[in-house]
Amino acid sequence: MNRNQLVYTFLFCLATLSSHAQYQFSGHVDTQVIDGNVYLSVVEDYRKISGVYPEQILSKTTPDTTGYFSFFGNNLPSENRIYRIHVDTCNEADQNTSHFTSHCPNSKEIIFIANNNDTLTLPFSFDNEMFCKVVSKNEKANAFLKIDSLKHDMSFAFGTYRSEANRSMNSKKWFHILQEYGEQLHEPLAELYSYAFLSDRTQSLHSYYLEDLKTNPYYDNLLERLTTAYPNSQYVSQYKAELTSDKYIISENHTIKYPWWLYLLSGIALVSILGNFYFFGKLKKATAQIPSLEASLSKQEKKVLDLILEDKTNKEIAAEMFVSLSTVKTHINNLYKKLHVSSREEVKKLNN
Template sequence: MDFKKIIALLVFFFAVTASKAQYQFSGYVDAESAKGAVYLSVVDDYRKISGVFPEQILNKTYPDSTGYFSFSGDNLPAENKIYRIHVDMCNENDQNTAHFTGQCPNSKEVNFIANNNDTLTLPFSFDNEMFCLVISKNEKANAFLKIDSLKHDMRFAFGTYRSEANRKINSKKWFSILQQYGEQLHEPLAELYSYSFFSDRAQPLHAYYLEDLKTNSYYDNLLNRLKEKYPNSNYTEQYREELASDKYLIATIKPDGLSWWVYGLGAIAALSIFGNFFFYGKLRKMKSFFPPNKESLSNQEKKVLELILENKSNKEIASDMFVSLSTVKTHINNLYKKLNVSSREDVKNLYSS
């Protein structure tokens, strides 16, 4: 065969091969991890961004004697998505249970952002640690490692002084740091990585997140950035639904103390009591200004009343009316009851005008 034809065939072969294997993710695992399988997973649910989930796994391979492994193909989406490579040291007897719960204590992982055109390598770090470096032409690839570094610094800051005052100060500080750093990366998927951390209900920051959500426009702005860059993505829809749910949650949270309607009823009751006392006092004044009608009195009681108003004594009244002293006392007692008084002075005051 002509040498030029061989060269042409080789060029064609490599071109076809390259077109079918547009992505390549490779790296090294340490000697202990080299005994297990290495998995490539796609993370469509950012709440499952860390862990072992069989439904996410795309491919599986085994490292060679040097710990080197590689994944390649042409079956990934053209847009950026979240991927994970993990090495699984769970034995076969434990895998079903451990993978079902998403946890495997002998698993090591690294998350990154990539697409179907990316070449990505995971070399050992300067201290020979695996999965601590991500090298890629995709500048967004190592965003998660950068955020993990910030989260490490945050945990250290929270652990320095274990007090409520320290927690509040650091909560506000690290919320701002994580949010601003995510925006600076210009990659909404990286922001979702931070969001999934501090909005997690199992995290101590969740209460502060709900409080921050009431006034901070960051969350609505993040939704807009997701809609603009990933309009048809599962990530965007998931975030939109979660944000709406959390906003509904904070809108229905009752403030500490009694409900507003309890205070309202209390105010109405207080006004009612005050009004009763007010009108009762007014009534008393009216009664004192307008003496009771004498028509309720008998003829004898009216005669006794007139003599009392003339300052006559009981004996004088008995003499004037030609009755006994005991009869006068009986008339006076009946008079007091009908006029709602208890003494001669009360009677005189009642009719003094």
């Protein structure tokens, strides 16, 4: 162990004694990024597992001359959470753009599960690659690396022969492999990692996910496991909201079900509206006919009509027009025929 590592170890022990620090995440970076910064982030949004998101960053440090770095403290949740450590050599000017777009072209990252009590190291792999191995007493820590290994095998299977038949066969096969493997790890956060990949709308497996969601109880069971393990976490609320939305998308009937009495009232209202249209239509038609009918009346018949509307009797009409009673009756009969009525009441209604 070199002097710098001794210093880090001493500082860690000192922090443990003075502030009861409970976690330490340490590792090495290679010479290509040794001049960069190393960031520790907590991932609460599983749709932002991979990438660079400034709002997720908890701490920043720089590697020593050997590439060694360390994060320690006691400010993490006691429950498992998703964490990311990434290193990049973006200068401050580049970070404003690269970190904002959640991507640094020269960054390298590793995703893992940890909590406030974990001691975790990220040594070089057997072929001296960084961020390819997680050493921790927390058996869940390297779950994401295991899933990534399966995803690598899937990519190889897809690439052996490019055809629609091969894609269709492998899509269905690997969809269930990834789903079942996530469940076998007995860690809902690992299942979320697989779920985020399988349900990603940009992935070819998304159509299988929507079809599987129609009949497979796995997704509701995952919600129960998440709620039990992490009842107050953002993971639960986000997953529940997405599941509700996707179930609505695949539902065959998107119509809203209203109570029966609302349909009854709607029917009555419709009949009333149609009845009003019919009544006003007839009234309008009859009203339009009155001028033309009255135009066909003779001068004497019009005089009789006016007197009828004044509630004059036949005798009063005869006296006022200086004609006989029989002449009045003849005028009235002709008036009824032309107006298509049969009584004085109908004549009055027609002229209201």
